[in-house]
Amino acid sequence: xxxxxxxxxxxxxxxxxxxxxxxxxxxxxxxxxxxxxxxxxxxxxxxxxxxxxxxxxxxxxxxxxxxxxxxxxxxxxxxxxxxxxxxxxxxxxxxxxxxxxxxxxxxxxxxxxxxxxxxxxxxxxxxxxxxxxxxxxxxxxxxxxxxxxxxxxxxxxxxxxxxxxxxxxxxxxxxxxxxxxxxxxxxxxxxxxxxxxxxxxxxxxxxxxxxxxxxxxxxxxxxxxxxxxxxxxxxxxxxxxxxxxxxxxxxxxxxxxxxxxxxxxxxxxxxxxxxxxxxxxxxxxxxxxxxxxxxxxxxxxxxxxxxxxxxxxxxxxxxxxxxxxxxxxxxxxxxxxxxxxxxxxxxxxxxxxxxxxxxxxxxxxxxxxxxxxxxxxxxxxxxxxxxxxxxxxxxxxxxxxxxxxxxxxxxxxxxxxxxxxxxxxxxxxxxxxxxxxxxxxxxxxxxxxxxxxxxxxxxxxxxxxxxxxxxxxxxxxxxxxxxxxxxxxxxxxxxxxxxxxxxxxxxxxxxxxxxxxxxxxxxxxxxxxxxxxxxxxxxxxxxxxxxxxxxxxxxxxxxxxxxxxxxxxxxxxxxxxxxxxxxxxxxxxxxxxxxxxxxxxxxxxxxxxxxxxxxxxxxxxxxxxxxxxxxxxxxxxxxxxxxxxxxxxxxxxxxxxxxxxxxxxxxxxxxxxxxxxxxxxxxxxxxxxxxxxxxxxxxxxxxxxxxxxxxxxxxxxxxxxxxxxxxxxxxxxxxxxxxxxxxxxxxxxxx
Numbered sequence: 112x113x114x115x116x117x118x119x120x121x122x123x124x125x126x127x128x129x130x131x132x133x134x135x136x137x138x139x140x141x142x143x144x145x146x147x148x149x150x151x152x153x154x155x156x157x158x159x160x161x162x163x164x165x166x167x168x169x170x171x172x173x174x175x176x177x178x179x180x181x182x183x184x185x186x187x188x189x190x191x192x193x194x195x196x197x198x199x200x201x202x203x204x205x206x207x208x209x210x211x212x213x214x215x216x217x218x219x220x221x222x223x224x225x226x227x228x229x230x231x232x233x234x235x236x237x238x239x240x241x242x243x244x245x246x247x248x249x250x251x252x253x254x255x256x257x258x259x260x261x262x263x264x265x266x267x268x269x270x271x272x273x274x275x276x277x278x279x280x281x282x283x284x285x286x287x288x289x290x291x292x293x294x295x296x297x298x299x300x301x302x303x304x305x306x307x308x309x310x311x312x313x314x315x316x317x318x319x320x321x322x323x324x325x326x327x328x329x330x331x332x333x334x335x336x337x338x339x340x341x342x343x344x345x346x347x348x349x350x351x352x353x354x355x356x357x358x359x360x361x362x363x364x365x366x367x368x369x370x371x372x373x374x375x376x377x378x379x380x381x382x383x384x385x386x387x388x389x390x391x392x393x394x395x396x397x398x399x400x401x402x403x404x405x406x407x408x409x410x411x412x413x414x415x416x417x418x419x420x421x422x423x424x425x426x427x428x429x430x431x432x433x434x435x436x437x438x439x440x441x442x443x444x445x446x447x448x449x450x451x452x453x454x455x456x457x458x459x460x461x462x463x464x465x466x467x468x469x470x471x472x473x474x475x476x477x478x479x480x481x482x483x484x485x486x487x488x489x490x491x492x493x494x495x496x497x498x499x500x501x502x503x504x505x506x507x508x509x510x511x512x513x514x515x516x517x518x519x520x521x522x523x524x525x526x527x528x529x530x531x532x533x534x535x536x537x538x539x540x541x542x543x544x545x546x547x548x549x550x551x552x553x554x555x556x557x558x559x560x561x562x563x564x565x566x567x568x569x570x571x572x573x574x575x576x577x578x579x580x581x582x583x584x585x586x587x588x589x590x591x592x593x594x595x596x597x598x599x600x601x602x603x604x605x606x607x608x609x610x611x612x613x614x615x616x617x618x619x620x621x622x623x624x625x626x627x628x629x630x631x632x633x634x635x636x637x638x639x640x641x642x643x644x645x646x647x648x649x650x651x652x653x654x655x656x657x658x659x660x661x662x663x664x665x666x667x668x669x670x671x672x673x674x675x676x677x678x679x680x681x682x683x684x685x686x687x688x689x690x691x692x693x694x695x696x697x698x699x700x701x702x703x704x705x706x707x708x709x710x711x712x713x714x715x716x717x718x719x720x721x722x723x724x725x726x727x728x729x730x731x732x733x734x735x736x737x738x739x740x741x742x743x744x745x746x747x748x749x750x751x752x753x754x755x756x757x758x759x760x761x762x763x764x765x766x767x768x769x770x771x772x773x774x775x776x777x778x779x780x781x782x783x784x785x786x787x788x789x790x791x792x793x794x795x796x797x798x799x800x801x802x803x804x805x806x807x808x809x810x811x812x813x814x815x816x817x818x819x820x821x822x823x824x825x826x827x828x829x830x831x832x833x834x835x836x837x838x839x840x841x842x843x844x845x846x847x848x849x850x851x852x853x854x855x856x857x858x859x860x861x862x
Contacts (some may be wrong), residue, residue: 118577133572143508163388171295171379174237174319177426178442179391181371186346189386192854197337197381200235204375204418204691206243206317207296207375208234208298220255227304231317233257233296235378239436240319240557246594247315247413248807249273249301250308251287256294265543273806274308275779279833280606280718281368281759283487284597284806286412311412311807319425320599322436325405325416325591327423333370340385373423394424399447399507405588410499411808414594416587421446427590429598430712436598441711443589447507448490452585454710454727456480457530457569459862464862476705478539478546482858484530485727492516492584494796496788503587516584517794518577521742521861523755530571531578532858534729535700535737542566543573545858546701550646550664557738557823558847560856564740571860575740578859579826580794581836586725593809595838601733604719606640607831607853608650609694609762620649620692621676629685634677641696641722642678643670648697649688651761663688666700696830698735702786719833732827733836738845739824743795745843748817750787750797763787765843766801768819772832783809783839805834814842817836822846829853 165172167189175181178239188194208231210268215228222230236243236256245252254524257268271282290297301315318326337346338355346364348371353364379387404419418425425442428435454469458481464608465481467474476483491513493504502818504514521528532545543564552560564573590598611617622631630649632638641647649663669680679694704714704724714721722730742753749759765787770778784803786796797815805811814830814833825846828836830853 114412118500138509142431154371162856163390166377166379166386166387166431168379171384172235172237173377173387173389175375175377175389175391175424176187178394178424179472180394180424181389182350182392183313183349183376183390184347184371184377185388187386187388187614188340188342188344189300189384192381193384194337194340194344194385195381195383197339197379197384199335199337199387199459200378200380201333201335201370201374202376202378203331203373204318204326205328205330206234206319206376207330208232209330209332214300215251215297215303216253216265216760218253218265218267220253220263220434223405225304227302228300231298231299234317235376236294236297237319237376238289238290238292238294240290242287242289242319242321243297243299243317244320245299245301245317246269246284246323246415247420248310248312248411249286249307250310250314251300252288253300253302254288255298256288256291256387257296259293259295264294264706273306273310273804275804275806279778280774281604282806284594287321301541307804309804310535311803312410314408314411314413316415320437323415323580323592323594324427324437324598325418325422327373327375327418327425335366337381337385350585353615373679375424375695394421396445397421397481400504401819402510403443403446403506403588404502404504405591407501407593409501409808412803414810415592418572418591419502422591430707430709432713432715433708436712441589447725448488448505449585449589451486451712452726454533455484455486455530457482457484457570460570461862476533476547476702478544478549478771482545482567482571482860483547484545484675484858484860485533487529487531487581487585489519489525489527490516490585492794494788494793496786501714501786503588505584513650514576514794516581517717517792518581518859518861519760521577521755526861528862529578531574531582531728533573533724534855535698535735535858536564536573536858537701538563541857542568543571543856545701547705549701551698551735551855553698553700554852555736555849556848556850557845557854557857560738561740564856567858570862571858573740574737574857574859576743576824576826579737579739580727580755580796582731583730583796584794586731586778586838593839594806595732596810596836597836599713599723599725599733600719600834601730601828601836602645602696602699602720602830603828603836604834604836605639605642605696606694607647607832608637608693608828610693615675619696620688620690620694622687623690624684626684626690627688628681630679630681630685630688630694632679634672634675638694639672639678640720641667641670641677642705642717644700644714645696645720647679647681647694649685650695651689651691663739664697664700666771693759695852698830698853699730703730704729730842732838733832734830735827735853736829736842736851737826737857738849738854739826741823742822744821745815746821747819748815751821752792752795761792761795763789763799765797765799765815766813768801768813768815771814772812772835775833775835776834778812779805782807782835783810783811783813786839796839798839809839811835811837811840812842813840814844816843820846 572794
């Protein structure tokens with residue numbers, strides 16, 4: 112079967128004569144022979160370059176490192192002294208071959224015919240790539256690697272994939288397999304006909320890596336049939352030009368260099384292949400003039416996007432504890448505006464505001480030097496919505512088709528920078544603050560929270576939709592995936608206490624105690640969600656205790672599970688605990704990610720129970736739902752905007768979704784499929800269509816009630832939302848009196 116993909120084949124033998132002819136045509140159509148090139152001079156310049164990578168029959172595949180582009184390559188006869196039937200295939204970053212077979216692989220990698228199942232054709236791999244990643248519309252993952260001696264090494268991933276009936280994080284959206292050191296090629300069984308997992312489309316993606324991210328390409332290949340070479344012959348590519356050298360004389364070939372500039376992998380085949388040497392260099396950094404794009408094939412249910420423009424050869428990386436997820440740093444660390452996002456302390460009002468950056472004398476995260484913020488420099492965004500695809504582009508300079516991210520233009524003023532708090536907001540002396548080591552303010556009425564944000568020392572306000580929009584654009588282009596929950600599950604699978612008649616089946620205290628740093632709770636399914644390192648509150652039987660400043664909030668240092676009880680050791684002593692009390696996880700104490708050693712990453716590989724940060728912003732989603740300021744809201748499903756004091760009602764009516772977070776299986780099959788596009792406000796991205804699996808499309812949770820009330824937005828998802836918490840979760844729900852134990856705030860500052 113043929114897969115939908117781009118593929119170009121250049122028949123070199125037939126083109127050589129034509130190239131020489133057409134390249135020599137003058138303006139009036141007469142033929143002028145091309146000047147002969149100095150092969151000796153070119154060979155001398157190549158010989159002076161650093162050591163090149165070599166491909167041959169023994170090492171037939173080469174993966175171009177992320178962030179690098181090919182600037183030169185040469186092809187010469189190998190030990191045989193000649194080449195015959197040699198083919199050089201240049202591929203983009205998607206390795207998916209052009210055909211699939213109607214069958215499956217067994218656990219040993221043997222192919223079996225089976226209607227309804229799908230297995231890719233063979234494709235070349237480079238062991239230096241480390242691992243292969245499969246994502247998209249698949250329900251099984253069996254990797255078969257053919258080794259240099261012709262034997263098969265197989266890996267079967269036995270986990271569940273893309274199954275909306277499996278809640279929490281037990282079903283995955285991707286699978287990875289380590290590439291054996293002597294592997295030559297691979298094929299993958301990705302669909303099993305006997306599975307009853309419903310998939311939204313047919314497309315899959317295969318590429319090098321350990322975690323999902325955007326990839327530079329969509330599966331395109333250029334296949335070059337290399338002219339037979341003899342002793343002293345050479346074909347080379349340099350300075351964007353292909354040249355065939357025979358008998359010491361060079362002649363330019365009319366081959367496009369586009370396949371080379373976007374190439375992520377080269378593979379050599381043929382009856383008698385020669386030796387290919389490849390030189391690479393870092394992709395050009397254009398500074399603020401660069402344009403970084405991502406295209407999402409939303410209609411196909413793919414969460415990983417295709418990197419475009421200057422992002423094509425870049426990759427994303429982050430820390431998992433002290434280790435790199437993908438192997439060594441994000442390529443966007445040197446790309447504007449990401450490169451200029453800086454952690455800082457901000458104190459004082461506009462006429463005397465002081466900003467201390469991380470590393471400056473006096474910088475502290477405890478709040479003593481001011482609110483801890485992340486500075487975001489001015490950038491411009493372009494959004495394109497076509498039939499089934501979404502594109503987001505970011506650049507640092509004004510360009511046609513781009514708009515400043517709206518957060519930079521609020522109040523009719525173009526700002527050079529804006530600030531978002533590094534931490535979820537905590538209350539201190541009646542004001543919302545951003546500092547490490549504090550418990551976030553929750554269960555505060557919406558109106559009071561807005562006033563607390565306005566009461567700070569720096570002229571900040573509560574975070575609004577347009578700041579969230581800027582952060583989601585930055586994340587979506589850099590990470591290149593809508594599946595943020597697979598990269599950063601966040602604190603989203605912890606315990607949310609609910610009362611019950613059977614106390615042994617809830618997280619109630621099992622033993623009264625005094626002056627102790629150890630408490631005992633009943634052991635059951637819900638209480639086992641409490642994990643070491645999570646934040647805890649002791650409740651006097653009701654969530655009202657959250658507003659009591661004296662309520663015990665603590666960190667779990669150790670957990671010992673017994674037959675009927677769980678012993679929890681806390682980081683502080685509890686004066687009195689009664690067997691009528693209960694415990695619950697709460698919004699995490701701020702600053703837990705401070706020691707990560709990098710601006711982006713997860714605290715550990717634990718799924719759904721530890722915090723993360725993105726570019727210095729801790730727990731952007733998960734942990735608590737953020738109550739957004741009042742410049743975007745819904746009424747009866749219609750969107751309203753406050754544009755610098757002018758109220759605008761959009762024609763779009765967003766879908767109603769009344770399902771609360773109780774039936775997770777139903778909601779896992781009813782995620783966000785598509786975002787609205789309004790020509791006047793193209794960067795407003797709220798759900799237009801729902802009904803897709805949480806594992807595909809935008810995937811996250813949406814809540815909206817059709818009534819005649821102004822409903823303000825809540826963002827991100829709380830500590831028990833599981834996969835429904837994420838980059839694109841929104842709820843249209845808030846009114847002035849709204850207060851919930853998992854609703855909180857975060858500061859922003861528009862200088």
